[in-house]
Amino acid sequence: MAIQWFPGHMNSTRNAIRERMKAGLDVVIELLDARLPGSSANPLLAQLTEGKPNLKLLNKQDLADPARTAQWLAHYNALPETRAIGLDASVPAPARALMSACRELAPLRGGMAKPLRVLICGIPNVGKSTLINTLMGKRATKTGDEPGITKVEQKLVLENDFYLFDTPGMLWPRISVPESGYKLAASGAIGRNAFNEEEVALELLDYLRQHYAGQVEARYKLDDVAGLGDEELLEAIGRKRGAMLGGGRVNLQKAAEIVVYEYRQSLLGRITLETPEEFARWQAAGAAIEAQRKDKRKKSRVEPDAEPD
Structure with missing residues (x-):
């Protein structure tokens, strides 16, 4: 997304x-x-x-x-x-x-x-x-x-x-680095109607379990966070926090709201979601994708060769 x-x-x-x-x-x-x-x-x-x-x-x-x-x-x-x-x-x-x-x-x-x-x-x-x-x-x-x-x-x-x-706060018209889009959404820089909270929470948890597993475990009283998949981790957090639906199912939307809110409030501790080296890689990949997109649009505007008489 x-x-x-x-x-x-x-x-x-x-x-x-x-x-x-x-x-x-x-x-x-x-x-x-x-x-x-x-x-x-x-x-x-x-x-x-x-x-x-x-x-x-x-x-x-x-x-x-x-x-x-x-x-x-x-x-x-x-x-x-x-x-x-x-x-x-x-x-x-x-x-x-x-x-x-x-x-x-x-x-x-x-x-x-x-x-x-x-x-x-x-x-x-x-x-x-x-x-x-x-x-x-x-x-x-x-x-x-x-x-x-x-x-x-x-x-x-x-x-x-x-x-x-x-001047008032300003983003830019096209966020070409997908990782940046998710992190900006998690931080509160992007309006809530512009993203899916569950998807943003999953992306956030994917990064946290790789780099800040201990802080996630301490906050939600979980074990072996690094060994869980993103959806498994979100479900485990939902169960711990009582975000449940009927039949023992986890309310993933509610669990996602909890994760995003607690990250924004710094309740998981002091966290930085990127290093200079990571961001440089993401930026280079985003630039390549953007170049391909522009090239594809340019080619689509070229009229097909006229058929011979």
């Missing part, structure tokens, strides 16, 4: 980013989910803001596997014109960390004559609104909506020479 979700307001956000690029921009901040740092990075944003220094904020790092967060920070910090830092609710001064990193990325900007202009973006439900509210409550002042794009962009002033432009 291919998971896709791109409501109309996300197209408005895309247009707003294009307009902001035309108006002038120095640094792009992309807020990522530390539990899926590759899958929550928006390839459309990379296209729209190509050539601009980039700050990757791995948000919710307190919910993610710390060893894997370190791997992802190293991965992003090794990229040209890119900085990466981790954030969570316990970071006492997020504005200071954010501004310091941005100033390092654009050292020639600053001062009232050349204020630093920064765009902050992220997928839905990645915690951007919480971060913005924290910045506004402690350091930032809302100065009003930008002319012409009042419904999609907000301008904040963190310091006299530091302007932060906030």
Whole structure:
């Protein structure tokens, strides 16, 4: 199943980013989910803001596997014109960390004559609104909506020479990496009406039993999770939690809802659903499939040769 979700307001956000690029921009901040740092990075944003220094904020790092967060920070910090830092609710001064990193990325900007202009973006439900509210409550002042794009962009002033432009959460029109679609759905970034919860739960359990079997066993009081199939594991969880139908059958929909909810609430512990190496493999496979799809569409548009007279 291919998971896709791109409501109309996300197209408005895309247009707003294009307009902001035309108006002038120095640094792009992309807020990522530390539990899926590759899958929550928006390839459309990379296209729209190509050539601009980039700050990757791995948000919710307190919910993610710390060893894997370190791997992802190293991965992003090794990229040209890119900085990466981790954030969570316990970071006492997020504005200071954010501004310091941005100033390092654009050292020639600053001062009232050349204020630093920064765009902050992220997928839905990645915690951007919480971060913005924290910045506004402690350091930032809302100065009003930008002319012409009042419904999609907000301008904040963190310091006299530091302007932060906030845009609504945005995904991309076609998720070509199937693994990313499932992980985005599990994290809550995709609307519930766009995916089958049972299928997402099975994909999630398939990854967890391979990489976090001990945490699943501890949460649901099960044995030998790694030796179970995905559906067997979902049924076992349903029985443990009393998600039953008549005749001793497990209510798989209810069991799936339990698994997805408890993952989102971090009740299974600190989990990261991908490593940089895994995501690179999935991305390469997705690109190959996408290339085949485009080639097939291109061939289908070619008119057949005319028959000879």
